[in-house]
Amino acid sequence: MMKDSEYRAIQRLARSRDMSIAEWVRQALASALREPTGSMGKKLESIRLAAQHEFPALAEIEAGYGSGARP
Numbered sequence: 480m481m482k483d484s485e486y487r488a489i490q491r492l493a494r495s496r497d498m499s500i501a502e503w504v505r506q507a508l509a510s511a512l513r514e515p516t517g518s519m520g521k522k523l524e525s526i527r528l529a530a531q532h533e534f535p536a537l538a539e540i541e542a543g544y545g546s547g548a549r550p
Contacts, residue, residue: 489503489504
């Protein structure tokens with residue numbers, strides 16, 4: 480069950496966006512469904528693995544930043 484204070488907060492949020500509570504809830508749920516899934520541990524492990532590789536093109540890109548060259 481939702482607390483009265485929570486309901487009032489949702490009511491204010493919906494009203495501030497000129498929409499009904501039902502529409503606000505539908506949009507909030509749709510937004511939640513678009514969020515990436517997966518565990519934080521898996522994401523961190525992927526980043527750690529990627530960081531172990533050398534990417535020579537990155538050095539060229541960074542060198543270009545300092546040269547003032549424009550594409």
